[in-house]
Structure formats: C-alpha cells, structure tokens
Amino acid sequence: xxxxxxxxxxxxxxxxxxxxxxxxxxxxxxxxxxxxxxxxxxxxxxxxxxxxxxxxxxxxxxxxxxxxxxxxxxxxxxxxxxxxxxxxxxxxxxxxxxxxxxxxxxxxxxxxxxxxxxxxxxxxxxxxxxxxxxxxxxxxxxxxxxxxxxxxxxxxxxxxxxxxxxxxxxxxxxxxxxxxxxxxxxxxxxxxxxxxxxxxxxxxxxxxxxxxxxxxxxxxxxxxxxxxxxxxxxxxxxxxxxxxxxxxxxxxxxxxxxxxxxxxxxxxxxxxxxxxxxxxxxxxxxxxxxxxxxxxxxxxxxxxxxxxxxxxxxxxxxxxxxxxxxxxxxxxxxxxxxxxxxxxxxxxxxxxxxxxxxxxxxxxxxxxxxxxxxxxxxxxxxxxxxxxxxxxxxxxxxxxxxxxxxxxxxxxxxxxxxxxxxxxxxxxxxxxxxxx
Amino acid sequence: xxxxxxxxxxxxxxxxxxxxxxxxxxxxxxxxxxxxxxxxxxxxxxxxxxxxxxxxxxxxxxxxxxxxxxxxxxxxxxxxxxxxxxxxxxxxxxxxxxxxxxxxxxxxxxxxxxxxxxxxxxxxxxxxxxxxxxxxxxxxxxxxxxxxxxxxxxxxxxxxxxxxxxxxxxxxxxxxxxxxxxxxxxxxxxxxxxxxxxxxxxxxxxxxxxxxxxxxxxxxxxxxxxxxxxxxxxxxxxxxxxxxxxxxxxxxxxxxxxxxxxxxxxxxxxxxxxxxxxxxxxxxxxxxxxxxxxxxxxxxxxxxxxxxxxxxxxxxxxxxxxxxxxxxxxxxxxxxxxxxxxxxxxxxxxxxxxxxxxxxxxxxxxxxxxxxxxxxxxxxxxxxxxxxxxxxxxxxxxxxxxxxxx
Numbered sequence: 001x002x003x004x005x006x007x008x009x010x011x012x013x014x015x016x017x018x019x020x021x022x023x024x025x026x027x028x029x030x031x032x033x034x035x036x037x038x039x040x041x042x043x044x045x046x047x048x049x050x051x052x053x054x055x056x057x058x059x060x061x062x063x064x065x066x067x068x069x070x071x072x073x074x075x076x077x078x079x080x081x082x083x084x085x086x087x088x089x090x091x092x093x094x095x096x097x098x099x100x101x102x103x104x105x106x107x108x109x110x111x112x113x114x115x116x117x118x119x120x121x122x123x124x125x126x127x128x129x130x131x132x133x134x135x136x137x138x139x140x141x142x143x144x145x146x147x148x149x150x151x152x153x154x155x156x157x158x159x160x161x162x163x164x165x166x167x168x169x170x171x172x173x174x175x176x177x178x179x180x181x182x183x184x185x186x187x188x189x190x191x192x193x194x195x196x197x198x199x200x201x202x203x204x205x206x207x208x209x210x211x212x213x214x215x216x217x218x219x220x221x222x223x224x225x226x227x228x229x230x231x232x233x234x235x236x237x238x239x240x241x242x243x244x245x246x247x248x249x250x251x252x253x254x255x256x257x258x259x260x261x262x263x264x265x266x267x268x269x270x271x272x273x274x275x276x277x278x279x280x281x282x283x284x285x286x287x288x289x290x291x292x293x294x295x296x297x298x299x300x301x302x303x304x305x306x307x308x309x310x311x312x313x314x315x316x317x318x319x320x321x322x323x324x325x326x327x328x329x330x331x332x333x334x335x336x337x338x339x340x341x342x343x344x345x346x347x348x349x350x351x352x353x354x355x356x357x358x359x360x361x362x363x364x365x366x367x368x369x370x371x372x373x374x375x376x377x378x379x380x381x382x383x384x385x386x387x388x389x390x391x392x393x394x395x396x397x398x399x400x401x402x403x404x405x406x407x408x409x410x411x412x413x414x415x416x417x418x419x420x421x422x423x424x425x426x427x428x429x430x431x432x433x434x435x436x
Numbered sequence: 437x438x439x440x441x442x443x444x445x446x447x448x449x450x451x452x453x454x455x456x457x458x459x460x461x462x463x464x465x466x467x468x469x470x471x472x473x474x475x476x477x478x479x480x481x482x483x484x485x486x487x488x489x490x491x492x493x494x495x496x497x498x499x500x501x502x503x504x505x506x507x508x509x510x511x512x513x514x515x516x517x518x519x520x521x522x523x524x525x526x527x528x529x530x531x532x533x534x535x536x537x538x539x540x541x542x543x544x545x546x547x548x549x550x551x552x553x554x555x556x557x558x559x560x561x562x563x564x565x566x567x568x569x570x571x572x573x574x575x576x577x578x579x580x581x582x583x584x585x586x587x588x589x590x591x592x593x594x595x596x597x598x599x600x601x602x603x604x605x606x607x608x609x610x611x612x613x614x615x616x617x618x619x620x621x622x623x624x625x626x627x628x629x630x631x632x633x634x635x636x637x638x639x640x641x642x643x644x645x646x647x648x649x650x651x652x653x654x655x656x657x658x659x660x661x662x663x664x665x666x667x668x669x670x671x672x673x674x675x676x677x678x679x680x681x682x683x684x685x686x687x688x689x690x691x692x693x694x695x696x697x698x699x700x701x702x703x704x705x706x707x708x709x710x711x712x713x714x715x716x717x718x719x720x721x722x723x724x725x726x727x728x729x730x731x732x733x734x735x736x737x738x739x740x741x742x743x744x745x746x747x748x749x750x751x752x753x754x755x756x757x758x759x760x761x762x763x764x765x766x767x768x769x770x771x772x773x774x775x776x777x778x779x780x781x782x783x784x785x786x787x788x789x790x791x792x793x794x795x796x797x798x799x800x801x802x803x804x805x806x807x808x809x810x811x812x813x814x815x816x817x818x819x820x821x822x823x824x825x826x827x828x829x830x831x832x833x834x835x836x837x838x839x840x841x842x
Contacts, residue, residue: 105827105828108825108827109825157686159684159698159700160700160701161684161700161701161702162700162701162702163700163701250701251704252700252701267829267830268826268827268828268829270829270830270834270835271830271835272835286727286728287700287701288698288700288701314830314834314835315830315834315835318827318829318830318834321827322826322827325824325825325826325827326824326826328821328824328825329775329797329799329800329821329823329824329825329826330751330773330775330776330797330799330824331749331751331771331773331775331795331797331821334771334795407689
C-alpha cells in the first residue's frame with residue numbers, strides 16, 4: 001500500500017471513523033474509565049436492549065474458581081470407580097445428586113442448585129480457557145471480546161445509577177474487560193472484599209469546600225482545552241471524574257463496607273477472602289448491582305490434589321452455602337442467578353504426585369437461583385468421569401443459559417466497531433430445560 | 437480510607453493498559469478497511485431482529501386492487517420457503533424436524549408470531565424480516581433461500597410480497613397448518629440446537645418436552661404477564677421519563693405495557709409522597725421494588741390500588757400489620773418480600789385471602805412459626821420463607837485453609 005492510497009483512505013474515512021480513532025487514542029492514553037463509572041457515551045448504542053420472557057434474574061453473582069477445579073472430587077463424584085481416589089461421595093438434600101465429601105454445607109442447599117456435569121470444551125490452557133469461559137469466544141490477537149458481565153450490563157442496563165453495574169472481587173492477573181464495548185462497562189475491580197472500596201473518602205485535611213474548589217480549578221484549567229478541542233472523548237475524561245466524585249458522595253458507598261455486617265454473619269460466610277467476596281456480592285446485589293464476580297485461585301492442583309483440595313474447598317463450600325441460604329432468606333434468590341464456574345476439569349487418572357492435570361473434555365459447573373429449578377443434575381459423564389455421555393454442554397451453551405436467565409437475548413447481534421457481528425454467547429444455545 | 441482522593445483518580449490511569457487492549461487497535465484506522473475486507477464477516481446477521489431491515493425504498497409499485505394471500509402470496513412461499521420453514525413435525529423416519537432459524541411460514545400464527553412478530557410487519561415492508569431476507573444480494577450468505585437450496589426469488593415475487601405487506605398483510609381466511617408456535621425466537625433456536633446436538637441421547641426427553649406442556653418455562657411469568665397486559669395501552673416514553681429522578685421505570689419485557697419500578701441508589705428519597713406520585717402509573721406497574729426505603733403503611737393505600745401488581749419487594753422497610761393488611765387485597769400478587777419488616781401474625785393472617793401468592797418472605801420479622809403454619813394451610817401452594825437455612829460457621833482450621841494462597 002502506498003502513501004497516496006493511505007491518504008485517500010484517510011480522506012474517505014467518515015467523521016465517525018475519525019471519532020473512533022480519537023476515542024481509541026483517548027482511551028488508550030488517558031484511561032477514560034473508572035471501572036464502569038465513566039458516563040462515557042463515547043460510542044453510540046448499537047442496538048436497544050432486548051429481553052426475553054423468562055427474565056427472572058435481575059442480577060448475577062458469578063463465582064469463578066481459577067485453575068480448573070477437579071470435577072471428580074467436587075461436583076461429579078464417581079464412588080466405587082478407580083478414578084475416585086480417596087475422596088468420598090456425600091448424599092445431599094436432593095435425591096440422586098451426590099457431591100464430593102468437601103461440600104457438606106452445600107449438600108444442605110442442594111435443593112436450590114443445578115449441577116451441570118456435562119461441560120465440555122477443547123481448551124486446556126489456563127489463560128485461553130478462562131478467556132473463553134468469560135467471553136464465549138476464542139482468544140485472538142485482533143480483537144478483545146467483552147466479558148459476560150459487560151454484556152449483561154450492555155444489554156440489560158444499569159439498575160443503580162449510583163454504583164457501577166459490574167464489580168469484580170478478588171482475582172488480579174488476567175481480568176475480564178469490556179472488550180470493544182465502552183470502558184464504562186468494564187468491571188470495578190476490588191482486590192480485597194473485606195476492605196471494600198479504598199480511597200473513596202476525603203482525607204481529614206481536605207475540607208469538602210476545599211475539594212470543591214480544587215474541582216473548580218480543574219474545570220477551569222480544562223476549559224481552554226475543551227474550547228479548542230470540541231471532542232466528545234475529551235469530555236468523557238471529565239465525566240469519568242464526575243462519576244468518581246458522585247460515587248465518593250453516594251450514600252450507596254455503604255454497599256461496599258463489610259464492617260456494617262454483624263460479626264455473626266461474617267462468620268457464617270467464612271473469615272477468608274472467598275467468604276468475604278460472597279458476602280460483599282450479596283450486599284452489592286441488594287443494592288441492585290447487575291453483575292458481581294468473585295474470583296478464587298489455587299485450583300490448579302497438579303500435585304497433592306487431595307491435600308490441597310481439603311485446604312481450598314471448605315471456604316468455597318461455606319461461602320456458597322451461606323450465599324444461597326442468605327439470598328433465599330432475603331427473597332433475593334428468585335431474582336439472582338448464582339453461578340459457580342471453573343475453566344476446565346482435571347484428569348480422572350491420578351498421577352505419581354497425587355495430582356490431577358488439565359482436562360477440558362468433561363467438567364462441571366453449577367447454577368442456582370434466577371429461575372433455575374433446584375435439586376437437579378444436568379447431563380452425565382461415564383462411570384470414571386472421562387467422557388460426557390449425555391447432553392454435552394459447551395461453554396457457549398453455558399454462557400447462553402446465564403444470559404437467558406438474565407433476560408439477555410442470545411440471538412441479538414451486536415456489531416463491533418470494526419464491523420463484525422458478535423452475540424453474548426457466540427453461537428451458544430440456552431439450556432431452557434433447566435428453568436422451573 | 438485515609439489516602440488522598442487523588443488515589444482514586446490515579447486508579448484511572450492504572451487502567452490505561454487494560455483499556456489500550458480494548459477493541460480495535462486505534463493506531464491504524466485508515467488501513468483497516470483494506471486489511472479486513474477479505475476476512476470480514478457479514479455485517480447483518482440473519483436473526484438480528486432488532487436491526488431494521490436495509491432500507492430499499494425503491495419501487496413500491498402499487499398494484500391495482502388488493503393482493504389475495506392464498507392465491508398470490510402463498511404459492512410463492514410454498515415454492516421457495518416452506519420446505520425448511522414449517523411448524524415442527526415428525527418425518528417419515530420418526531425424526532423431529534424443526535423450522536430453520538425458528539422461522540415458520542406455513543401458518544398465519546407462525547408468520548405473525550415467530551421471531552417476535554418481526555417476520556411480517558403489516559404496512560412496513562422495510563421492517564419485515566422476510567422482505568429483508570429475500571431482498572439481500574445473491575452472494576450474501578444470509579439471503580433466503582440460501583444459495584445451496586434454491587435461486588433467489590424473482591423480482592416480481594419480491595415486489596408482490598412487499599406490496600401485500602404494504603397493503604396491510606391481510607391473510608384473508610387462511611390460517612395454515614394451525615400448528616401452534618411460540619414466539620420466543622431464542623427458544624426455538626435453542627431447542628433446535630439441542631435437538632441437533634444430542635438428539636440420540638435426549639430423544640425421549642425432547643419428545644416429552646414438545647408433546648404436552650410446551651410453554652412450561654414461561655407459564656408463570658409470561659402468560660400471567662400477557663393476561664394482565666390484555667387490553668392495556670403502553671404509556672408514552674415521555675410519561676415514564678418524568679419519574680426518572682426518583683425511580684427507574686422500565687418495561688417488564690420488550691413490547692409489554694407492564695412496568696417494573698425500582699429505586700436503587702435513591703432509596704432515601706422514596707417516602708410516601710414519592711409513592712403517591714406513582715399514581716399515574718398505577719394501572720401499569722407489575723413489579724415494584726421499594727427495599728430499604730422510608731415508606732410507611734400509609735403508602736400501601738396507593739400500592740393496593742395497583743391492579744396488576746405481581747411482585748412487591750418491601751424488604752427492610754417499616755411496614756407493619758396495617759400496611760400488610762391493605763396489600764392483601766391485591767388480586768394478582770405472586771411474590772411479596774417482607775423480610776426485615778415489622779409485619780407480624782396479624783398481617784400474615786390477612787394474607788391468607790391473597791390466593792394468588794406464590795412466594796412470601798418473612799425472615800427477621802415478628803411473625804411466629806404458628807402463624808406461618810396457619811398461612812401455609814390457607815395457601816398450600818405458596819412458598820413461605822420463614823428463616824434462612826444458614827450453615828454453621830467454619831472451624832478456625834478450615835478458615836486457615838481458605839486463607840492460604842498457593
């Protein structure tokens with residue numbers, strides 16, 4: 001391509017394309033979002049939100065166990081099989097639904113959950129599989145796909161204008177993004193749920209009046225720039241500041257404060273990061289936040305699988321059981337979908353290090369609330385947990401089910417800024433059988 | 437919470453690397469069209485029902501006289517479309533066949549209800565998906581019929597269909613196969629997908645699904661909603677917008693006149709006066725969330741006069757027996773959340789007349805177990821949640837395991 005052709009193209013580009021260019025630059029260099037707070041409008045809405053008849057879930061709590069949780073030791077035990085290892089199977093409150101011995105408390109809530117035990121994918125590498133799980137698309141170099149939380153907010157809209165619609169608790173490392181959606185749909189990340197949202201209060205030395213004065217000074221300084229550059233994206237930067245200030249002054253800031261929970265409640269959820277994450281997720285959902293993700297690490301048990309699971313799982317058992325019971329007591333479970341997901345399962349064969357390795361071919365996830373019929377197991381693996389025998393569920397199908405529960409039309413196409421069509425769960429089909 | 441507020445702003449900049457990955461690489465917009473052309477996927481997807489059809493305003497070609505569907509349009513559809521787009525049936529081999537893409541063209545119901553009713557939009561050929569699909573260029577992969585299946589429709593036939601739609605899409609007396617359809621395009625698609633994917637393993641279950649209780653996943657929400665909405669006109673957007681400062685007012689589902697009203701983030705401002713201001717919406721409110729607001733029993737008079745209310749969330753408010761007694765008269769109330777209110781046994785007793793009630797939440801209220809038993813007796817199908825079934829706390833050792841990060 002020669003320079004002349006390039007120039008022609010540049011001239012031919014429409015105003016919108018040029019604006020996209022500037023948007024991109026502004027976003028890259030300035031960072032126009034504080035995780036879901038930019039009032040943005042940096043891009044036109046591409047389509048109206050569409051909802052479906054079965055829209056029961058107004059909020060989603062997505063618990064993500066990173067590393068690939070062993071399905072045979074947790075949600076899909078195979079008692080009597082040589083692949084089972086030392087972990088015993090537990091009867092639960094739901095007839096015929098067994099759980100690994102690490103989940104005695106979840107067993108008491110089994111009438112509320114649906115275990116999807118026929119998950120199957122071809123992606124056995126952590127970053128790629130996590131990406132697929134969160135976005136429904138294969139990771140590739142040319143585009144960043146929006147995460148499920150960004151999609152749900154994009155399609156269903158925000159319920160609470162004061163709070164971000166998308167929050168991630170815990171985690172770090174590879175985090176989901178808003179992809180090609182406006183940065184205002186990105187998650188607000190909170191590293192430690194028990195300390196909540198940090199640095200949101202004015203320091204004691206700064207009086208409110210002085211803070212206002214500083215904001216006015218800032219506006220004054222920006223005014224000249226704005227008058228010379230009437231660019232929406234420059235204004236978006238101001239809007240991100242305004243949104244941050246609005247959150248600082250919001251009464252709903254208390255939603256982030258776990259200190260307001262009684263000590264007994266915190267104990268019921270578990271005094272550990274996952275438990276605190278579940279409790280904070282409940283608080284946020286009570287305040288109408290659309291999509292809350294809680295991340296827990298450490299399930300990549302290549303060695304000492306059983307010792308490590310016995311360390312890791314009590315917190316998951318406790319936090320999930322407490323969350324389900326508490327949401328139900330508060331009347332929130334019928335309108336809140338709770339998801340327990342992991343990026344793949346682990347090998348049925350136990351290796352010489354007492355470990356299990358990556359195994360995407362068959363694994364299990366869990367759904368509860370939001371219209372899901374509890375006390376059921378969907379799909380089936382063979383007696384050794386190696387192959388899916390019944391009703392295989394792709395990651396896209398699983399995500400389509402989440403979207404369907406949350407009232408997001410899985411067949412609605414959104415065109416990316418580069419002109420390519422995308423759907424919330426790619427070509428996945430919702431498992432409509434799972435709903436009551 | 438002692439650091440400068442600027443730390444919060446600094447967080448903005450910490451996001452920059454993440455944001456830089458978003459979407460397109462901004463550095464080369466000019467090249468992009470050239471680069472992407474060869475691999476570019478189609479711009480308009482087949483079932484993007486929310487997107488208006490491509491405007492092809494050319495020849496409206498009004499023909500003399502009204503077009504008769506049965507003799508003029510139906511033959512075109514039968515010749516070109518119906519083979520793939522007929523109501524679900526079982527073929528000679530006993531296999532379930534479903535309409536491609538959930539599009540049903542062999543019955544009036546199918547044509548007017550499938551794909552959310554967008555297949556044929558009377559008087560608006562440009563909004564009708566069927567016109568859109570048959571008018572695409574021959575090399576477009578979304579064009580109907582697909583290249584592998586048949587030739588494009590003749591321009592005369594396309595014009596005829598357009599004109600018929602323009603004239604009001606009158607089907608005359610034709611009803612077609614009379615097969616029932618459900619208008620949930622995604623569902624059709626979902627079931628189609630599942631049927632294709634695991635027809636061996638799930639054959640029996642599938643047929644059970646399709647035989648008797650088809651609309652099982654929406655018989656509570658949707659059907660109730662439809663009945664309630666019957667004959668109700670949607671309120672104009674402008675009316676809804678006037679409530680925006682204190683409430684979020686949205687339709688329960690797209691196309692429904694029924695409303696869901698919430699006030700998340702503005703609870704402190706929702707007092708009895710604010711509820712009184714909702715009177716203009718009374719006929720339309722189906723879901724009302726007033727959790728953690730300062731509303732009192734007085735406001736329940738306004739709420740009791742919302743004839744289509746089916747979900748009422750009053751958790752953590754100061755409502756008492758008096759308020760509860762007022763709302764017990766709501767004829768369609770299905771879900772009532774009284775968690776953390778001051779409602780006691782008297783209020784609960786009043787609810788026994790509320791026959792529509794399906795779920796009731798009374799955890800952390802003065803309600804007694806005996807009153808719950810009595811209510812359960814009066815409303816045997818209702819689910820009354822009296823207490824949360826919380827797990828016992830963990831041992832310290834277990835907590836340590838959960839804290840250990842490896």
